[in-house]
Amino acid sequence: MSVRFRVENLDQHYGSAQVLRRVGFEIEPGECLAVLGRNGAGKTTLLKCLMGVLPTTQGRILVDDADITHWSTHRRSARGIAYVPQGREIFSELTVGENVEAAARAHGTFGTGLMDETLALFPALRQMWRRPGGALSGGQQQQLAIARALMTRPSLLILDEPTEGIQPNIVTAIKDVLGALKGRISLLLVEQYLDFAISLADSIVVLSRGTVIEAGRAEAISREQLTRHIAV
Numbered sequence: 001m002s003v004r005f006r007v008e009n010l011d012q013h014y015g016s017a018q019v020l021r022r023v024g025f026e027i028e029p030g031e032c033l034a035v036l037g038r039n040g041a042g043k044t045t046l047l048k049c050l051m052g053v054l055p056t057t058q059g060r061i062l063v064d065d066a067d068i069t070h071w072s073t074h075r076r077s078a079r080g081i082a083y084v085p086q087g088r089e090i091f092s093e094l095t096v097g098e099n100v101e102a103a104a105r106a107h108g109t110f111g112t113g114l115m116d117e118t119l120a121l122f123p124a125l126r127q128m129w130r131r132p133g134g135a136l137s138g139g140q141q142q143q144l145a146i147a148r149a150l151m152t153r154p155s156l157l158i159l160d161e162p163t164e165g166i167q168p169n170i171v172t173a174i175k176d177v178l179g180a181l182k183g184r185i186s187l188l189l190v191e192q193y194l195d196f197a198i199s200l201a202d203s204i205v206v207l208s209r210g211t212v213i214e215a216g217r218a219e220a221i222s223r224e225q226l227t228r229h230i231a232v
């Protein structure tokens with residue numbers, strides 16, 4: 001089940017440095033929002049605020065009608081917000097199967113059809129089921145991280161640069177999976193790879209120095225505009 005997700009006037013500071021300024025956007029149920037911006041624009045900081053890893057001092061975060069601004073990370077996760085961080089953070093000592101099962105047990109979805117449904121999206125993971133997570137390629141680890149996140153039965157899946165450092169065939173596989181999930185769940189995608197973001201996004205937000213400098217429906221923003229905003 002997907003949700004409406006809204007962020008209003010979010011500020012964030014590291015010490016005296018302001019990193020986010022009045023950031024706001026909305027994700028319609030079942031849609032994909034791409035957040036774009038150069039290195040250092042504040043994208044990862046934004047995601048940390050949304051997951052409650054960083055406390056919010058100014059602004060509001062809403063899921064449907066619930067104000068989750070001050071909820072713990074755990075409570076947000078229980079409300080259906082899942083986060084696949086940059087760097088993936090799987091358990092490299094555990095097998096692929098143990099990684100998936102640990103996430104499923106922690107969220108009460110072990111032994112449900114959800115596990116089979118999710119693994120059907122990632123045939124490569126089934127083939128690698130008994131291999132340690134650390135033995136997988138970067139792309140396979142990314143798939144594993146997404147599969148783990150899906151075990152929480154999310155209504156909003158947040159992904160921080162899922163294509164970073166990944167071989168092209170797995171990028172395509174991940175794009176297909178996210179495309180298939182869209183509609184059923186909402187997606188928030190932070191991405192540097194423009195073509196990937198454009199192919200999935202229904203709406204786009206561009207951040208620059210912590211400020212939203214462009215926002216709108218994906219079809220209303222040209223590729224040239226986006227390239228100009230995020231070119232180094």
Ligand SMILES: Nc1ncnc2c1ncn2[C@@H]1O[C@H](COP(=O)(O)OP(=O)(O)OP(=O)(O)O)[C@@H](O)[C@H]1O
Nearest residue numbers: 014015017019037038039040041042043044045046
């Ligand atoms: N823990 C921290 N303490 C102080 N400053 C930080 C911290 N983390 C990030 N910053 C600074 O905040 C700004 C935003 O960083 P952030 O990582 O959110 O950007 P980003 O858009 O995700 O960049 P990248 O694509 O490189 O990950 C940068 O200027 C960065 O140097």
